[in-house]
Amino acid sequence: MFETISAFWADYGNVLIEGTWETLIMVVLSTVLAYVIGVPLGVALIVTQPQGIRPHKGLYGVLGWIVNIGRSLPFAILLVAIMPYTRFLVGTAIGVRGAIPPLVISAAPFVARMVETSLSEVDAGVVEAAQSMGASPLQIVRKVYLPEAMPSLVLGGAISVVTILAYTAIAGMVGAGGLGSIAIQYGHNRGITSLMWVTVVFLIIFVQIVQWVFNWWSKRIDKRLK
Amino acid sequence: MSEPIIQIQNLSKVFGSGETAVHALDQIDLEIQPGEIFGIIGLSGAGKSTLVRCMNLLERPTSGTIVVNGQHLAWVEEDGRQSFISERELRQVRRNITMIFQGFNLLMQRTCLKNVCFPMELCGVPAAEARKRAEELLDLVGLKEKAGAYPAQLSGGQKQRVAIARALATNPKVLLCDEATSALDPTTTTSILELLKDLNHKLGVTVVVITHQMSVIEEICTRVAILDGGVIAEQGAVEEIFSHPTTDAARRLVYPGGVSVQQYPAGTHAVRVAFNGGTAYQPLIASLAIDCGVKVNILGADTRNIDGKAFGTMLLGLPDDPNDAARALSYIRSQPNVTAEEVEYHV
Ligand SMILES: Nc1ncnc2c1ncn2[C@@H]1O[C@H](COP(=O)(O)OP(=O)(O)OP(=O)(O)O)[C@@H](O)[C@H]1O
Numbered sequence: 068m069f070e071t072i073s074a075f076w077a078d079y080g081n082v083l084i085e086g087t088w089e090t091l092i093m094v095v096l097s098t099v100l101a102y103v104i105g106v107p108l109g110v111a112l113i114v115t116q117p118q119g120i121r122p123h124k125g126l127y128g129v130l131g132w133i134v135n136i137g138r139s140l141p142f143a144i145l146l147v148a149i150m151p152y153t154r155f156l157v158g159t160a161i162g163v164r165g166a167i168p169p170l171v172i173s174a175a176p177f178v179a180r181m182v183e184t185s186l187s188e189v190d191a192g193v194v195e196a197a198q199s200m201g202a203s204p205l206q207i208v209r210k211v212y213l214p215e216a217m218p219s220l221v222l223g224g225a226i227s228v229v230t231i232l233a234y235t236a237i238a239g240m241v242g243a244g245g246l247g248s249i250a251i252q253y254g255h256n257r258g259i260t261s262l263m264w265v266t267v268v269f270l271i272i273f274v275q276i277v278q279w280v281f282n283w284w285s286k287r288i289d290k291r292l293k
Numbered sequence: 294m295s296e297p298i299i300q301i302q303n304l305s306k307v308f309g310s311g312e313t314a315v316h317a318l319d320q321i322d323l324e325i326q327p328g329e330i331f332g333i334i335g336l337s338g339a340g341k342s343t344l345v346r347c348m349n350l351l352e353r354p355t356s357g358t359i360v361v362n363g364q365h366l367a368w369v370e371e372d373g374r375q376s377f378i379s380e381r382e383l384r385q386v387r388r389n390i391t392m393i394f395q396g397f398n399l400l401m402q403r404t405c406l407k408n409v410c411f412p413m414e415l416c417g418v419p420a421a422e423a424r425k426r427a428e429e430l431l432d433l434v435g436l437k438e439k440a441g442a443y444p445a446q447l448s449g450g451q452k453q454r455v456a457i458a459r460a461l462a463t464n465p466k467v468l469l470c471d472e473a474t475s476a477l478d479p480t481t482t483t484s485i486l487e488l489l490k491d492l493n494h495k496l497g498v499t500v501v502v503i504t505h506q507m508s509v510i511e512e513i514c515t516r517v518a519i520l521d522g523g524v525i526a527e528q529g530a531v532e533e534i535f536s537h538p539t540t541d542a543a544r545r546l547v548y549p550g551g552v553s554v555q556q557y558p559a560g561t562h563a564v565r566v567a568f569n570g571g572t573a574y575q576p577l578i579a580s581l582a583i584d585c586g587v588k589v590n591i592l593g594a595d596t597r598n599i600d601g602k603a604f605g606t607m608l609l610g611l612p613d614d615p616n617d618a619a620r621a622l623s624y625i626r627s628q629p630n631v632t633a634e635e636v637e638y639h640v
């Protein structure tokens with residue numbers, strides 16, 4: 068048993084370590100960038116909605132449209148469709164670098180909706196109280212919406228990370244690297260099923276850890292629970 | 294009389310339009326004097342919240358003039374157009390006219406101290422200074438030891454105290470209270486009302502109290518306006534309105550249990566008794582008979598016994614004999630936590 072494992076590790080250890088590393092980089096970078104775009108979008112949706120603190124029909128409509136279009140494109144199709152732009156943007160359409168633009172473009176609208184949902188859970192009365200004290204819209208976003216919604220935003224973060232992880236596996240099919248690529252290249256193309264199953268286990272562990280960490284984090288910061 | 298601190302003229306608010314339009318306020322005229330505790334009472338849907346929310350423009354009236362502390366928030370131009378103060382100026386005004394709510398509306402992710410700091414953060418008070426003032430304010434509302442607690446750890450009454458401290462942080466001239474005690478039990482209600490009275494006295498802050506509870510008005514207000522279907526049915530000194538309600542709307546509120554005064558012959562001698570947490574009412578009626586030998590009729594009652602204490606009001610018909618009536622009245626008045634006013638009947 069031990070010999071089988073060490074032989075397996077001697078053969079594929081490096082591949083697995085590299086794949087895990089690539090997956091981590093893709094997930095972390097895309098998540099961060101998706102939030103950089105998604106949070107302002109989500110905030111803008113909440114602020115400009117008809118009941119919002121700065122209602123704006125036109126802007127709300129346009130943003131809603133953009134987000135819906137982004138959400139309705141399947142990742143696999145978007146990935147292929149924007150390849151020329153990806154190449155233009157980062158110089159290549161393959162590898163970890165090439166995977167980042169489609170991952171971000173796909174995840175940002177998703178994140179925007181998550182953020183919108185989290186912020187909409189903030190008690191309207193609290194927002195109104197802030198208004199009654201003379202808070203500007205920017206102050207309400209920074210001092211009321213975001214801090215009050217933080218536990219919920221963190222929980223949403225876990226969902227975003229797991230979703231992006233799933234996307235990276237799809238990106239792996241077209242040579243993005245990472246655990247997804249290993250499963251396809253070795254498991255499917257070369258018939259090394261053991262390696263494929265190991266990547267599956269790695270992915271499961273990854274998802275479990277993410278969920279556990281984000282749950283713990285959300286609980287830790289939520290002052291409503293104490 | 295000095296310049297009113299809040300002046301409202303011809304204020305109307307219509308929600309929606311066409312068939313489904315709701316006339317929440319209809320040509321309201323109202324003046325509130327600096328330093329007074331002014332009550333606005335009315336049944337559910339009368340427009341109380343809408344009216345008070347117009348006072349800080351949380352709600353924009355359809356038409357009318359609103360002047361707060363000498364500053365015009367809303368006015369009608371000469372050509373009839375309705376105008377409002379700019380957003381920027383409004384934010385300044387709102388430091389002078391703050392509000393507390395039925396649901397407290399505290400920031401749940403901030404400590405009590407940080408909640409009180411919040412309005413000061415908004416207007417750029419240095420952190421150390423804000424902290425110091427917040428501590429003083431928490432002390433003032435009797436919650437010094439809860440500075441580091443989060444709202445989720447407080448009772449309803451304590452939350453409202455924090456909300457009051459927060460509302461006072463910017464040294465406002467006016468404090469608006471929209472059903473501020475409606476979510477609280479009677480004992481806590483009384484303590485919050487005492488606090489408001491105390492703050493009004495100590496700080497000179499004008500307090501506007503919105504409520505559907507007669508007892509709240511009785512406990513702290515000097516003047517009251519009765520709102521009914523979007524119009525002010527009656528306004529004046531509290532004792533005046535309570536002893537001589539002249540409109541149906543006022544009578545509905547003043548006479549407990551929805552008693553229609555027309556049911557009783559003109560000239561019936563009656564007294565309106567308010568229980569503010571003293572002894573239960575049954576013993577009062579009984580001991581009235583035993584101690585004074587006077588029998589009274591309960592014409593109507595809207596009282597609740599909570600932990601053996603009575604809250605609410607009761608309308609008692611006094612005997613025709615003036616001596617008996619006078620004795621009964623003075624006996625009732627001698628009871629702790631009970632106030633009694635003679636009531637006139639209008640047919
Ligand atoms: N945003 C709104 N849109 C439409 N109608 C409204 C709105 N706000 C209030 N109204 C209507 O205006 C009327 C007055 O409402 P308001 O909330 O001022 O009453 P209230 O006296 O405060 O009642 P309550 O004691 O139940 O709080 C009601 O008929 C209500 O349905």
Ligand SMILES: [Mg+2]
Pocket residue numbers: 341342343472
């Ligand atoms: Mg109301």
